Amino acid sequence: MSRSSIHTNGIWFYDLRTNKHFTLKTRTLKEDDLKDFITCYNPENRHERKEAERFKYFTYDELIARDKASLDIFWLKDDSLDNLDELPPPDVLATEIIEHLEAALTSFRNVAAGLNSE
Known part of the structure; x- marks a missing residue:
């Protein structure tokens, strides 16, 4: 170009x-x-x-x-990434991971529903 x-x-x-x-x-x-x-x-x-x-x-x-x-x-x-001792407690990390996975699953369901309606 x-x-x-x-x-x-x-x-x-x-x-x-x-x-x-x-x-x-x-x-x-x-x-x-x-x-x-x-x-x-x-x-x-x-x-x-x-x-x-x-x-x-x-x-x-x-x-x-x-x-x-x-x-x-x-x-x-x-x-x-510098201080692993300052990471949130495991239960907070677990909750955040679950929230991210649920959001990803919801997004994927919406994509799949859109594919099925075409």
Whole structure:
């Protein structure tokens, strides 16, 4: 693909997953959790956006150089990987795993139902 046919110079990413640990039941995403994103996104004037801890700009060349142009990008350090002694108690971890599995199962059931109705 020629560079002249590219219609973007880069992409802004906001990392809302690292060290946040949202769940569907016990730690749901709330409007307050999005305030930093809204500030960084700067909807009033997108040309004045600035990088921040969780908000980063990647150029087209940086993105295309990634293995298979993957957009699975991490730059923040996941604190939970450093100190295993600070992990939540096993019952909390088990509850979170169950919630994630139930959500995945519900999503898969919806996909399967959609396939059956076609």
